[in-house]
Amino acid sequence: MEYLLSLAGGVLIGIAALVMWLGLGRIMGMSSITGGVIWEKGHERIWRLWFVVATIVGAFAVSHLMGIAPSEAIRSGWVWPVIAGLLVGFGTGIGSGCTSGHGVCGIGRLSPRSIIATCVFMASGIATVAVMRIVMGG
Amino acid sequence: MKQTMLVAVAGALFGAGLALGGMTNPAKVVGFLDLFGAWDPSLAFVMGGALLVTVPTFFFSKTRKLAWSGSTLTEPSAxxxxxxxxxxxxLFGIGWGIYGLCPGPAVANLWTLNPExxxxxxxxxVGLLVARKASA
Structure with a gap:
């Protein structure tokens, strides 16, 4: 059942990418969409803002409908979210994409660049979790 | 107007899919990345489900020039x-592994109003802005 929900969630994410591509000719990459809310102007800023707001509303709605509890942080305090947020923002910024842009859309386009990027951030994430478990004990 | 509707639909589907699939749950993400521990493979199904849609979408739109909105289909040139x-x-992977959030789920989770x-x-x-300055 859990796997089916994950699969269904993935299909919804895929359809979202389909609508952005066939509907608007845009690649659905959340790192650049989020950044663009800050640095784009006019129409280019507005549609990104709409996407961000709709993402929040969509997550809120499905969580309530399906009785999914609000997510909780795995590490307490302010230091970890700030460090991790800076790394995620800076890394996706210079690497031109994240799990949605490189993972869902880039691999979907069979782009060698995105396939490499996805393999690298997956490997880096796996190594980080392993190191954190040794260093922090969890 | 039509464009705004499409963006809103896509964004809502994206947020719904992330929450439904478990991508917004940091414990689950770290469980998925914990290949050498108690590995939880369920998030591979999220990626698989998304690719089930995106691979054929991009494949069959190769000859397509215009989107429904009339704008051109612009594939990344890099x-x-x-x-x-x-x-x-x-660097992204390190941040992802530390806290279990990537950009989409991090934004989707804002509805919880969790200050962290x-x-x-x-x-x-801030990281995205620094990267943009560094690239300019």
Whole structure:
């Protein structure tokens, strides 16, 4: 059942990418969409803002409908979210994409660049979790 | 107007899919990345489900020139696999592994109004801005 929900969630994410591509000719990459809310102007800023707001509303709605509890942080305090947020923002910024842009859309386009990027951030994430478990004990 | 509707539908589906699939749950993400521990493979199904849609979508739209809105389909032009791409992905992976959030789920989780999640998104935006300055 859990796997089916994950699969269904993935299909919804895929359809979202389909609508952005066939509907608007845009690649659905959340790192650049989020950044663009800050640095784009006019129409280019507005549609990104709409996407961000709709993402929040969509997550809120499905969580309530399906009785999914609000997510909780795995590490307490302010230091970890700030460090991790800076790394995620800076890394996706210079690497031109994240799990949605490189993972869902880039691999979907069979782009060698995105396939490499996805393999690298997956490997880096796996190594980080392993190191954190040794260093922090969890 | 039509464009705004499409963006809103796509965004809502994206947020719904992330929450339904478990991508917004940091414990689950770290469980998925915990290949050498108690590995939880369920998030592979999220990626698989998304690719089930996107691979044929991009394949069958190769000859297509215009989107429903009338705008052109603009594929990213970058082709090179360079140190920026790889080092960026390494740093992103470290942040992802530390806290279990990547950009989409981090934004989707803002509805919880959890101040630590808000701090993550604010820091992420700062990181994106620094990267943009560094690239300019």
């Amino acid at each position: 082709r090179q696999i360079d140190s920026r791409l790889v080092s960026g992905a390494v 999640f808000i701090a993550f998104v604010v820091s992420m935006v």
